[in-house]
Amino acid sequence: MNIESLKLKKISALWIIVILVLFIASIVLGILMRLNQGKVIEQSPLTFYTNMTTHGLTMIGIWFAAGMVAVNYLLQRYVKTSYGVNLFAFILTVIGVVMLWITTYAGKFSTGWTFLYPLPFRDLGSESWSTPLFLISLTVLGVGWLVWSVSLMAQILKKYTLSQAFAWQHFKSNASVETPPFILITTVTLIGVIASLIAAVIVIILYFAEYFSHGDFVNDALLMKNLIYFFGHTIANEMLYLGLAVIYEIFGEVSDRPKWKMTWYISLAWNCAMIFILTAFFHHLYMDFVQPQALQIVGQLASYLASIPSAAVTVFSIVAAVYGVKVRWSIVNLLFFLGVAGWVIGGLGAVIDATISNNIMLHNTLWVPAHFHTYNAMGNVLFSLGFFYWFSTQYVDKLVLSKLTKYTLALLIIGGIGFLMAFYVAGANSIPRRYSTYPVELTSGPYLAKVGALFASIYLIAILIFFYNIAKRCFVILSASSR
Amino acid sequence: MQQNSIMLFFMLLVGIGTIFFVSIFMSSLNADKDSTGVKNLLKKRFWFTLILIVVLGIFAAATLPKSPYFTFANETPSTVIHVGTMQFSFFLSTKPIDPKSPSGETIEIPHDQLVEFRVTSFDVNHGFAVYDPSMRLITQVQAMPGYVNNLRYKFTEPGKYHIFCLEFCGTGHPVMQATFKVI
Structure with a gap:
């Protein structure tokens, strides 16, 4: 094993352990929030909202990083990637997350992950230093991730021209160079990630400009909201696509099925997806009636259109690879397959x-966390867990589907469905999201919160078992020598 | 009630989706060793995509005209209510509200008549969500500093209506509420 490849394995193993530890901590925060809403425990509103802010920001950060870790690792098959940049991103992510947790827990910063302008300047109960520290922590995370994304993109463009990276040559009948689907999806996704991070940089600059101007x-507020949702929606969406790039790359080989080759329709689908993903964020502003109506309509159409390439190419391909064919099922492709189902349902x-006409009944009710938890907790997380298993077992163990693994998967599914259903039913019952406790009039809120907490705890048990299995193998990789 | 229809429709889709994925998985478990799977993949993919585009097109055409920006757009409201919001209160008034010393009044709105809420915020983003007497969310709009969002609605049922804030605005967010009467 050469030193370069061992270094990449070790840093990937380290990322995975840190991500899973933060994941477990964030799930616990989520359960505490639901228990508080269910009146099982009693937290002050400030504690609830610091937990909520920490939960949201950490979850988005770690699952974005998880997708990047997987893509960086697999990209090594096609191009050389920089270990130094990977390590740099890791160090900045750890520093950024520590600063973030100091901001929320010591500084009581509690604006939610959306930090909608001008709430950080009027965050009641927080320390005055928490807002600048929050902005600095976002800057640290943003710099680490931007450098990482640009570096991966640059490495791709050293081997492929831009049009090849977009697989445009596949629109002709005889393409001279074949672009692997993994390269195309990674390119499309990284462009979205870089665009969203640039929006974040603009938001941070605008916040600092106001902070230091002392009122001048x-x-x-409308521009800031557009920028924040362009950043937040896009990065949360792109992390799913990082997971899909991984599925395209390794689903075939772990299932004893042929690897997907690039075709004109895969190229077309992902090129279209890039545009739709970048314009779908407008759906976050439907209830801001002052937003130009044309953008509202673009929001609905782009959200609808984004589902077409996903369903017609990715989901269809995975279904076609499995339907009526003997597949070598393991925990890896089971997690991928289950994740695709969760992604579709979410x-x-x-x-x-x-x-739009539904959004007026559902906007900022629990329907919103219902659907994004579906395609994250039962979609994207499973994509990454599948990768983590594949990564950790390929050097240490064999992929076997033991009874314990099957029971753990069953716990994950039961827990996941239960805690998501509590969200969906509450959303349909007009229960608002982001309420630390519910007004007495909203009678079903506390009851459904208790149900949600119970099933989320079952989900947590499954994650703890997965964590044990993955982390113990990652520790073996970390202690491996190059000999 | 629209939410019940949405939930029913969603559960129907989830049911179909679950049966679909389970049957795909089972087909793999029960497959012969030499089975080659789906034939004529490109043709099937074409039809699947076409059906999806048509279904989504029908949905978009049916729902976009029902967007709140277009409802009651050509009618003249008989009542105008000014709504000012700030951490963590709503001020409702038939007269414009002074942001420096905001105050509200008891509001009664006649049923079956068009009312326009002119909603703004004096500090951070808030939500203005109207719940009917059975505590069902019936309409909403955001309250944004520096902007006025006009929300039009025709109440058909007399009774006590609640207003809740549906945009996170700080620690007092869940206690930010108000009521008005429809007569």
């Missing part, structure tokens, strides 16, 4: 909510 410069909930 005031931001525009997508259905999302398309319903992205319909």
